[in-house]
Amino acid sequence: MKIDITGRNVEITDALEVNIKNKLKRLENHFENIININFILTVEKERMKAEALITIKNGNLFANNENKNMYAAIDEVIIKLDRQLRKQKEKIIDRR
Numbered sequence: 001m002k003i004d005i006t007g008r009n010v011e012i013t014d015a016l017e018v019n020i021k022n023k024l025k026r027l028e029n030h031f032e033n034i035i036n037i038n039f040i041l042t043v044e045k046e047r048m049k050a051e052a053l054i055t056i057k058n059g060n061l062f063a064n065n066e067n068k069n070m071y072a073a074i075d076e077v078i079i080k081l082d083r084q085l086r087k088q089k090e091k092i093i094d095r096r
Helices: 016-032 071-096
Strands: 001-007 032-044 045-056 061-065
Touching: 001 016, 016 032, 016 071, 032 071, 045 071, 061 071
Parallel strands: 001 032
Antiparallel strands: 032 045, 045 061
């Protein structure tokens, strides 16, 4: 699993990077076929945006969120991706 973290108008600190990588490891426990994760953090005036694009074997999953706190935005994106990955895994299991 390859993880790319990009910052637009924000510096990616070590604390942010470690936080994101630790939370993304939880996603890997639910779904093994993750190929690539692109995580984009953006700051526009007072809005903090977090976006993530996950490339899996059968397609792509996307989630985004805006918040006044960057860590809260990251947490919400991880929750959305976790929900999508579980749904994708259930579809694969049901097909078998």
